[in-house]
Amino acid sequence: MSRRESLLDLSHNLYPPGCHLPTMYYPPEGRAVGLEEIRGPHDLKRLSVAELEKLAEELRNLIVEVTSRTGGHVGPSLGAVELALAVHSVFSSPQDVIIWDVGHQAYAHKILTGRRASFDTLRQRGGISGYPERSESEHDHFGTGHASTSVSAAMGFAKARDLRRETRQVVAILGDGALTGGLVYEAMNHAGQDRTHLIVILNDNSMSISPNVGALARYLARVRSAASYRGAKARIKRILERVSPVDLVGAIERIKGSIKYLLLPGVFFEALGFTYLGPVDGHDITALQEVLRQARDLDGPVLVHAVTRKGRGYEPAEAEPGLFHGPGPFDPRTGRLHRGDGTTWSQAFGAIACDLAAADPRVVAITAAMRDGTGLSEFARRFPDRFFDVGIAEGHAVTFAAGLAAAGMRPLVAIYSTLLQRAYDQVVHDVARQGLPVVFCLDRAGVVGEDGSSHQGLYDLAYLRHIPGMTVACPRDVPDLRALLELGLRMDGPLAVRYPRAVTPPALSGEGRGPITRGRGELLRAGSDVLLLAVGTMVEVALGAAGLLEKEGIRAAVIDARFVKPLDEALVLAWAARTGHVVTVEEHVCQGGFGSAVLEAMAAAGLRVPVQVLGVPDEHVAHGSRREWLDHYRLTPAGVAEAARSLVSHRQAAAGGET
16 A cells, blocks of 8 residues: 555544545655645644654744744744644644644744745734734634633633534643633633543643653653553542541651652642643654644543743744744844834833832832833842732732732732733722722733734723723823823822833923823913824824924914823813814724713813814724834824814815805
8 A cells, every 4th residue: 555545544534524635735755745845734644753853843944034034923933843743743623623822832833734835924914913813724713812711712612512513622732821821720620520522732831851851751641641540540549548647648748759740730730620641742743642642532631741942943042032932023043133223111111110119119010921021120130029920810910919009019010901901800890999009001002013913902091991090191201101100109099001012202392391190181282273182102193293284384282181081171172172173193992092082071061173083993903013003094193184184174165165
């Protein structure tokens, strides 16, 4: 029987009866298979381990080559190359469900599932996403831009499979701290209770693994999955049940030092109802294939513990896994990042936080697995006892901060805008309802660019400003950011301060402005024809638009409202009435944001003047550069000037008609 005939015969066992059989490509016998010949994951099933290892090398080269130009999650995906190859060579996507959590470890998966030719468009507008997207491929069964969601989603797929009496496998691949999120344990508790068959692969890249340990791990995985092991475990359980508590405690004390690292991981997961297989060397394709086949054939929920190294195969990423978690473009030969000029908002926040902590011993900083991303690395170094990284647990971070505040501390909670969404209940119930002085520092607010729809910080004004007692502010520059954070430390209730993923602008007038008063905006430019109302990053844009309009003889007033809640209604309404036309500008969705607050204030006051609300419309914003999307939505000086010009022209035309 030829190799092709044997593979066709094998395929009848891989796909259930009635299933559409994928078209497979078979190169001439004896010819090495290159990555360009992999049309889909089904092509991996005919390859030897040596051929898969060659593909692993090609995958790493391609990932480094492309991300050096586009930026992206280099380290996580390099560490999961063998996992992707093993999973796709054992399981049969898209018939089998494979969910990657978090999706930034899935670049090899994307390449192997028909997206090699488009991989150089990664994270570019109109190109492929940096995360799994259901709209992008049938192999992306569930979108996973935020961590810790895969097991819950996998349970949904598994229950749907069982209700339909299907036989497909459901696999969730956890990595990069996803196990620090509580949602995982809620889902695992459900799976263990119902004895639902699904496979959870823990991609553990927190440590390296030596050859000896890897061999032992492979042996343990075989033993733990064997019937003899399960029978021995049951016999040990019966013996322990007959041991008195005093004897049991003594026995444990005598042996715990020698076996705790071997025993505890499996005991923990098996206490949740999972069969535990591992640890296994996550870069050993043979070992991975073996343990995945065992997991596939077991009943009930199974957890496979694979130990990998972040950045595997690319020395700069291995040496600095934190730096290469999600870098921008870099030199692929040296690993040197192409850094832009200027100070980012995150860096500015980190420096100010250190100053505040040095001046006030009550100041503490909290983040949810984003120490570097939120600019708190120096704070953690200087004030280790007052810095808390709670892992990917935003809900806990907020309630933890509430407890600190109730105990007299002054917490700064630094969380990406898109991730604070995950702690909405805690913001409302634990902080705002009790009027606690927690300062929410919302990094990555507004358009985030290449990370795409799952990470856009475009909803925070809407989901925060309607909460009673919440103050919501947007600094226009670094002096504003410092003054607002200082205000937050003086307040008796919660304050949210939002700032973008961008380089800070120069100080925009009023540099010696001094302390900021809650709820007070600032007139930056007087004018009589139209009022440009802006917050945060759009203040600089509005000033630029006023300059363009002045050249046309249109006198635009510019107000930095600064506070979305409470809005400086006296200032806004007075100038709206004086100019007769208003354009509001925000880097946020139009629904429920700053423009909505202005419209509500005008309606309540009975002020009827034309208002143009500029922001992001009611749609999900895909990946692409921040500049591209701001241009697209006219959130530029030219775009704002065009909107103002249209309002003024309409009034002049109407006045001419009446005359």
